[in-house]
Amino acid sequence: MLILDNIISDRGSKYAVSGGPCTSEEEAKAFIKALCRKKKFAKATHNTWAVLCADTPVKNDDGEAGAGMVILRMLERERLRDHIIVVTRWFGGKHLGGDRFRHVQEAVRIYLDELRAA
Template sequence: MLILQNIISDRGSRYAVSGGPCASGEAAQAFLAQLKRNKKFAKATHNSWGLLTEDGPIKNDDGESGAGMVILRMLEREGLTGEIVVVTRWYGGKHLGGDRFRHVQDAVRIYLDARKDATGA
């Protein structure tokens, strides 16, 4: 599991991104349960995620409407199957409007770059 914390901050909201190998919806739930063992992530406002499996795409916005689809589109463009990406947001008290989608995209991009650096792939 790769976790990158405090990667984006905007108007009080803070973002983190994490991910790792995952092959199914059940494995995604297990991944999230493991992530939320860290109380900081358990208390997050949103843990939005996307996953491309052999059976098709799976996503969950976790209240951050549209975020799961943004993550899925980026995974599809990258051709990354079998790896979950979770974008975590701690709400800072001010609405971000459309900027929240840009932050989700930036978070996924940061994860993908860190993953490439770590694996060399």
């Protein structure tokens, strides 16, 4: 599990991104459960995620409507299969509007760059 914490901050909201190997929706749920064993992530406002599995793409917005699709599209563009990416947000009290999607995209870009460098 690769976790990149405190990568984006905007109007009080803070973001992290994490990911790792994942081949099914069950594994994705187990990954989220493991991530949320860390108290900080369990208290997050949103843990949005997506994974391109052999069977079908799977995503979860976790209350951040549309964010899972943003992650999924980026995974498709990269042709990154069997790998979950989770974007975590701690709400800072001010609504970000459309900027939240820009932040999700940037978080995924940061993760993919880190993955390539490893």
